[in-house]
Amino acid sequence: MQNKRPKHLNLLKIKQPLPAIISILHRISGALLFFPGIPLLLCGLQAMLDSQTSYEALQAFLLNPIVKVGLIIAIWLLMHHLCAGIRHLALDMHYGTTLTQSRTSSRLALISGIILTIIMGSLIW
16 A cells, blocks of 8 residues: 655755746745835934934934845845746746746846845945
């Protein structure tokens, strides 16, 4: 009698293809943009609009190099989420559904997210 129970697959040991990695990063970036991203953005917006002194304090805070690195990470999350989201929309409309097109669009989403982050990061720094 054969055992028909499913095998336990350790997802950390399996080498995922690039489209799977892009999809996982898209979900992670969306979650990180939602929870710490939105409250921090609203807090910064309130500091900007509250008074002149709080605006100057926010500007001084944003000049810190560690904060700039955090902003660049947040920008990468946003740019990757944007590019991967466009890729997922194209896949939902049945564009690029073959294996080679899917791999190419995954590379394109990853590279374009990095390039957009470098451009935006150079404007911040």
